[in-house]
Amino acid sequence: MSDCQVLVVGGGPAGMMAGYLFARAGVRTMVLEKHGDFLRDFRGDTVHPSTLDLFDELGLLDHLLQRPHDRVAELSAVVRGRTFKVADFSHLPGRGRFIAMMPQWEFLDFLSCEAKRLPAFSLAMETEATGLIEEHGRVCGVIAKNGRTIRAGLTIAADGRGSVLRKAADLPLRDLGAPIDVLWFRLPKQRETKNETAGFIDGGHMVVLIDRGDYWQCARVIGKGEFDAVKRKGLDCFRADVRATAPMVGDAIDELHDWDEVKLLTVALDRLDRWHRPGLLAIGDAAHAMSPVGGVGINLAVQDAVAAANILAGPIAAGEEADGLLERVRARRAFPVKAIQSLQRAIHHNVIGAARADRISRAPLLLRALNGIAPLRRIPARIIGLGLRREHIRSPKA
Incomplete structure (x- = not known):
């Protein structure tokens, strides 16, 4: 007998968002977090407009923004002492027309508090998953460091770029290299x-x-x-x-x-070629580690969670088998992940590489054009703020 219908391993942005959305759909969901709290410093805290709009769709944005945060309405770069305006978020659709600089522990604590209001949700802190339970070629749950076994119909690996579950499942990882x-x-x-x-x-x-x-x-x-x-x-x-x-x-x-x-x-840039096995799905950094360039990691992770819930929560709530749907999550999210990683690699080599080699004697033409022509700054704002193939809340509410 399963302890839950969906077991989410990892209480980061992908894991907590997935836990909230599956429980919201009436799916019995448990999230495991290996630490005793969310207080880790220097974690991603750039909450982009795409994420803010998702919380607005859930009716939670005003409540979220009561947490401590600063608002960034435009981005700029300083090259050899001169400031260049790069992106202007004020023209984006929706209410999320800024980046919310919110400590990640505030973001995660907010999500956990909202999730705990849902009858189908449970959170186990200080519970570290160290291995998988497998039967007849299918993942049926995890083994925790404290010896506890937790069985589930579907296990979601959201345990970060050093994912233990990803390694245990032997999912194929492509290292793209980060210089x-x-x-x-x-x-x-x-x-x-x-x-x-x-x-x-x-x-x-x-x-x-x-x-x-x-x-x-x-x-x-x-x-x-x-x-x-x-x-x-x-x-x-x-x-x-x-x-x-x-x-x-x-x-x-x-x-x-x-x-x-x-x-x-230690910056990593990689992605799984396959995100799933029967009974197991990887999302967020466990499926694709992103560079800190653009501060997109937390937002792509949240988008993964939304896509997973959109595709899987309804069928699981209805008692259906989800294994045949897992590939649809990867297929949905593969394009934005590959596109953003390609852009990050280009920035690594052509911008950061040139900067570190001191080959930038003046601002590039593109930067000068963005600074001089205000409407052009809406383009990088859309790419950074809204991403590619953005998700909307489609999962049911019980």
Whole structure:
């Protein structure tokens, strides 16, 4: 006998959104999260208009936006000291005409609170899945680290880019290669009336400053595997490079006192060629790890969850077998994943690669055109903000 109809492994954006939507459809759903809370720093927190519009369709947007967040209505880049406007979200359809810079723990806590209102939902914290239960070639649930076995009609692997379940299921992974890593750190700042999130390119370095109100969430781009070399040059050199590239940080850079305050994000860019096995479906980072370029990861993960619920929740709620429908989820989401990853690879090599090699002596023509012709800024706003083949809520409500 199954403990639930759908078991979601991983309490990140894909997992929590899937858990909410399946339970909303009346499907008995359990989400497993290996940590005791959602408080992990330097996780994706750029909630794009496509995601905001989904919450509006669910009638939850106003409630979501009561959580702490900052609004980014336009994006800009600073190349050798000159600012260029890149994207303007104010003309997008719907109410989501900005990026909500919301700490991911707030986003996930909001989703968990809403899901707990649903009778069909349950959440097991501090429960780490370490293996699969398989019978007659079909996945029937998971084995947890604490020895607990949890059986389910369908198991959804949403356990991130290092997915244990993906590996256990031997799903074929295609590594696309990522030539960069990112160093994350915080610097204090004064709160401004306008969000000043921007990217900076100068002197062979690239730094992104995410305005989080009273602090900068900073990202310095480095070459793949170069963190040890950066540390050998010393913290003084690191601070000087950041200040020279992004002068906006000012004296706040002196508040960076120790390498322990700098966190390494090992960037991965990969995707599964097949997202499923009988009884198992992978979504989000478990199906396709994205580069931090564009901050699209959390939003693609949410779109995966919506697509999965749109295709599967109704039939499962009706007591139907879902295995024959799993490929439809991959087929639905494959195009936007491949397209965005291709765009990220191009940016890795043609923009970030050129910046790190100090081959950018002036802003590219496209950047100058976007800055000079305001209506053009609506195009990158649509690509970044709404994505490709965006999803809408089609899953039933019990």
